[in-house]
Amino acid sequence: MDTFLDRILDTKSEEIQHLYQQDDLLTKPVQHSTKPSLYESFKRDDQLSIIAEIKRASPSKGDINIGIEPPEQAQLYEDAGASAISVLTDKPYFKGSIDDLVDVQHNVNVPVLCKDFILDPIQLKRAKQAGASVVLLIAAALSPERLNDLYEQATALGLEVLLEVHNEAELDIALSIGATIIGINNRDLMTFNVDLSVTESLIDRIQDPDKVIISESGFRTKDDAERVAKAGADGILVGESFMKTDDVEGALSQLRVPTTRRGSS
Numbered sequence: 345m346d347t348f349l350d351r352i353l354d355t356k357s358e359e360i361q362h363l364y365q366q367d368d369l370l371t372k373p374v375q376h377s378t379k380p381s382l383y384e385s386f387k388r389d390d391q392l393s394i395i396a397e398i399k400r401a402s403p404s405k406g407d408i409n410i411g412i413e414p415p416e417q418a419q420l421y422e423d424a425g426a427s428a429i430s431v432l433t434d435k436p437y438f439k440g441s442i443d444d445l446v447d448v449q450h451n452v453n454v455p456v457l458c459k460d461f462i463l464d465p466i467q468l469k470r471a472k473q474a475g476a477s478v479v480l481l482i483a484a485a486l487s488p489e490r491l492n493d494l495y496e497q498a499t500a501l502g503l504e505v506l507l508e509v510h511n512e513a514e515l516d517i518a519l520s521i522g523a524t525i526i527g528i529n530n531r532d533l534m535t536f537n538v539d540l541s542v543t544e545s546l547i548d549r550i551q552d553p554d555k556v557i558i559s560e561s562g563f564r565t566k567d568d569a570e571r572v573a574k575a576g577a578d579g580i581l582v583g584e585s586f587m588k589t590d591d592v593e594g595a596l597s598q599l600r601v602p603t604t605r606r607g608s609s
C-alpha cells in the first residue's frame with residue numbers, strides 16, 4: 345500500500361516535469377549566497393541553535409497558520425535569536441511556495457533552508473536561484489546513489505545540505521556520503537508519529553564531534569530541548585509550535601538551552 349510519503353513523491357515528480365519547462369531556470373546563472381554558513385554558526389554556538397520554520401500547513405496537522413506573512417514571521421524569528429530560517433516551499437501539502445523563500449531571504453541575514461522534497465538537480469538550481477543557502481535532502485525519499493549524486497551537485501552549487509535521516513540504515517548512508525550536517529527527524533514520514541527518543545537512540549552512532557546534528561520535529565517545551573541537548577544535538581528544527589504562538593521570543597528563548605559536546609561527559 346502507498347504511504348503518504350509515496351503520494352508526496354509522486355506529486356513532486358509531476359512538479360519536476362513542469363520545472364523543466366521553465367526556460368529561466370535552465371538558462372539563468374545561479375546567485376552567490378551572502379548568508380553565513382549554517383555549519384560554522386551552529387558549531388560556534390554553545391547553546392542549542394534553532395532553525396525556525398515557516399509552516400502554514402502540514403499533512404499531519406492540516407492548516408496551522410494560513411494567514412502568516414513569511415518575511416515578517418522570519419524577521420520575528422531572527423530578532424528572537426533563531427540561527428537559521430526554514431521555509432517549506434511545497435505547495436500541495438504544506439501550502440508554501442518558492443516565492444515565500446525569495447521574500448524571506450531578502451528580509452533576514454541568517455542562513456535560509458529550502459525545505460522541500462528534492463528529487464532532481466533542477467530543484468537544487470531553483471532553490472539556489474531563489475536565494476537559499478541550505479537545502480534539505482531526505483534519505484527516505486532517495487536511493488543511496490541518487491542521494492550521493494544530489495549531495496555532490498548541491499555542494500558544487502555552493503549550497504549546504506541538511507541530510508535528514510530517521511533510522512540506523514539511513515544514518516549509515518548519510519555517514520558514508522560524508523554529510524557534515526545531519527538532521528535526525530523525530531517524525532516518521534510514513535506514520536507521522538513523533539518521538540524524541542529517535543534522536544536519543546541514533547545520536548550515539550555518530551562518533552565524529554565535527555558533525556553538526558540537528559534534531560527535527562516535535563519541540564514545544566524547555567524539557568524537550570534539554571532532552572536532545574543532553575543527548576548531544578547541536579540544534580533543533582521547530583515549526584508548528586512557533587507558528588501557533590503569539591510570543592515567538594518567549595517560545596524560542598526557552599529552547600536555547602546549553603549544549604553538551606559529544607565526547608564530553
Ligand SMILES: O=C(O)c1ccccc1NCC(=O)[C@H](O)[C@H](O)COP(=O)(O)O
Binds near residue numbers: 399561581
Ligand atoms: O509535518 C508533517 O506533517 C510532515 C509530514 C510529512 C513529511 C514531512 C512533514 N514535516 C516536515 C518536517 O520535518 C517538519 O516541518 C519540521 O521538522 C518541523 O516539525 P514541527 O516542529 O513538529 O512542526
